[in-house]
Amino acid sequence: MTILDPSLTDTMDAYRTCEFVTLGRDGTPLTWPTAARRREDGTILVTTSPAFAQKALNVRRDGRVALLFSDPTGSGLADATQLFVTGTAVCPDDIMTGPEGAEDYWTTLFERQPDSRKYVVPPGRWLMGWYYLRLHITVTPTRMTTRPPLLPLAATAPAPAGPRPLGAGLLARFPSAVLGARDASGAPVLVRTRTEPTEDGFAVEPDPDHEMVPGPASLLVHRHDGRLANLHNALVRGELRSDGARWWVVPEKVIEPTGAGRAADMFRTLRNARRATDGYLERRGLSRPAVRWDGFRALAQEAAARPANG
Numbered sequence: 001m002t003i004l005d006p007s008l009t010d011t012m013d014a015y016r017t018c019e020f021v022t023l024g025r026d027g028t029p030l031t032w033p034t035a036a037r038r039r040e041d042g043t044i045l046v047t048t049s050p051a052f053a054q055k056a057l058n059v060r061r062d063g064r065v066a067l068l069f070s071d072p073t074g075s076g077l078a079d080a081t082q083l084f085v086t087g088t089a090v091c092p093d094d095i096m097t098g099p100e101g102a103e104d105y106w107t108t109l110f111e112r113q114p115d116s117r118k119y120v121v122p123p124g125r126w127l128m129g130w131y132y133l134r135l136h137i138t139v140t141p142t143r144m145t146t147r148p149p150l151l152p153l154a155a156t157a158p159a160p161a162g163p164r165p166l167g168a169g170l171l172a173r174f175p176s177a178v179l180g181a182r183d184a185s186g187a188p189v190l191v192r193t194r195t196e197p198t199e200d201g202f203a204v205e206p207d208p209d210h211e212m213v214p215g216p217a218s219l220l221v222h223r224h225d226g227r228l229a230n231l232h233n234a235l236v237r238g239e240l241r242s243d244g245a246r247w248w249v250v251p252e253k254v255i256e257p258t259g260a261g262r263a264a265d266m267f268r269t270l271r272n273a274r275r276a277t278d279g280y281l282e283r284r285g286l287s288r289p290a291v292r293w294d295g296f297r298a299l300a301q302e303a304a305a306r307p308a309n310g
Contacts, residue, residue, distance in 0.1 A: 029180030098292030
């Protein structure tokens with residue numbers, strides 16, 4: 001069972017991250033960057049911590065999801081084709097405490113993100129126990145389309161003069177954003193687009209392959225370096241509108257889950273993550289399970305022993 005084009009699976013596997021969208025309770029497409037791993041049976045594995053369980057909760061309520069592979073940073077690919085995958089997802093309630101069933105996912109992550117290896121041994125693991133409790137989301141693809149690269153991806157520019165809608169300073173630091181919208185059936189659609197601040201909000205470019213409809217929408221910006229470090233992401237939530245000739249997003253809220261990258265932001269993120277994990281467990285009447293560090297440590301050691309692949 002697979003609809004993934006075999007000629008493009010190497011490209012998919014090379015991407016370090018993708019943009020993954022689920023539908024919020026109010027129907028807003030909520031998009032976040034994530035690591036994803038293709039399985040041999042054609043499904044795609046995404047994982048999340050109970051600290052950031054919204055993706056899992058959304059999937060349990062509405063399984064329609066999509067993934068966009070559009071930022072090839074660190075992949076070694078030149079002018080990489082963008083890959084857009086729609087599908088349905090499931091996420092069991094089981095909290096995974098070790099890497100079983102996702103060994104390739106974790107080994108690849110430890111290989112591509114060397115800094116993560118220090119978090120499975122003391123003293124790093126004393127801070128990160130919440131992170132290695134995982135919920136597994138399995139995506140079954142239903143359609144895959146390709147798009148040409150949108151260049152450049154790494155450049156930044158000063159904020160332009162003129163209209164300053166909510167989030168304008170943030171979006172100006174990124175040459176493009178990922179628009180999360182919906183099609184006529186209500187399913188989520190993703191497209192990487194340039195954004196231009198206007199009096200109405202942010203002008204965006206429509207999806208060339210899927211017909212979008214006005215309604216709840218979001219704009220995701222994120223970045224990472226070639227070693228999956230120096231991470232930053234933010235989401236502008238709002239409403240997608242069209243007058244028949246152009247499309248724009250009216251911003252309503254900006255979400256930066258890890259702040260702006262300051263040391264104080266890091267400590268606040270760790271504190272909030274532990275609290276959110278405890279809240280997830282308490283609502284289900286569960287005690288905090290013990291992380292099976294030996295399994296993660298063995299895979300981290302295996303990844304460290306592999307020759308560097310750039």
